[in-house]
Amino acid sequence: MKILVPVKRVIDYNVRPRVKADGSGVDLANVKMSMNPFDEIAVEEAIRLKEKGAAEEIIAVSIGPAKAQETLRTALAMGADRAILVQTDDQVEPLAVAKILKAIADEEAPGIVMLGKQAIDDDSNQTGQMLAALMGRPQGTFASKVEVSGDSVTVTREVDGGLETESLKLPAVVTTDLRLNEPRYASLPNIMKAKSKPLATKSPADYGVDTTPRLKVTKVSEPPVRQAGVKVANVDELVAKLKALGVA
Template identity: 75%
Template structure:
């Protein structure tokens, strides 16, 4: 079984990003970039399926700028066998990424696609669902446990009321949640080995995909600063403020 794992290059989660002075977007010049944490969980899960003998090959794929090769090398250091980069400097929105991934899926013919549930830069949580719709494949989102056997994937997902278990016929799409696993530490020997693994590069034009943006960002602004709190003398004063000032009771 072949498993495809899309990964995204994002601003490292430890970095505090700032809004550009013209409010056109976030200033990411000279900031640390890394693999999207949810995608790291997806690569780890695909690697574990390979180690169990369920998957024969794990392919990492990324869409974006040339520097995304670094992210793909990290994925291969975790355990991916090879990588595919769809290189473009264009702004990629979720629908465009889903179309590019569909083209890669058509080319590679995997039986399972495992994605992070969302990217921490835009928090869109759309690409996996859009890809499933474009392919016409069954999907299970927010996976906290994945088991694959006999041509089916049994996925446990967290919902408001507890846990839900879905059984999907392969090929299928799965998006990962935080509690699915804990990604392994990438060792130096594996980083060195990843440099020798194959990495193919394509462009959207090679795949026949139009990645023109469908959405326009009008303005990006920081949230308003939180007002300082006040201390009250007793419960009566608290109730009075909640009733007459905050007007919440």
């Protein structure tokens, strides 16, 4: 079985994003970029499934600029077998991403498409669901545990009321949540080996997908600064202040 793992190049989660002076978007100049953390969890889980003998090949895919090769090399260093870069400088929206991934999945015929539940740059949480709909495949979202047995995969997912367990017939789409695993660090030997692993470069046109944005960003701004809180000496003072605010 093949596992297809889409990964996205985003601003590193340790970096505080800066808004451009003209409010047209987020400033990416001289900013550290890395793999989307949820996608990193998906890569790790795919590797673990392969180590258990449930998968034979892991294919990492990224859709973005030429520099996204660095993100794919990270996935290869972690343990992916080969990679595909769909190179474009457009701001690709979730629906276009899902269409490209469907075309790749039609070619590669993976048993599982495993991707992060959302990207930390736009927080859309749409691509996995859209991909499952386009492919007509069952989906397990927000996975905190994944087990493959025969021609099915059991996904334990986090819901508001606790945990929900679903059994999906393969092929299926799975999106990973934070508590699924802790991704490994790529060792230096594996980083060196990743340089020789195959990485194919394609374009959206190769898959017949138009990546022209359907949405227009009118303005990006910093969130308002929170006002400092006020300390109170006792409960009576707290109640008095709440009454003055019309809360109590």
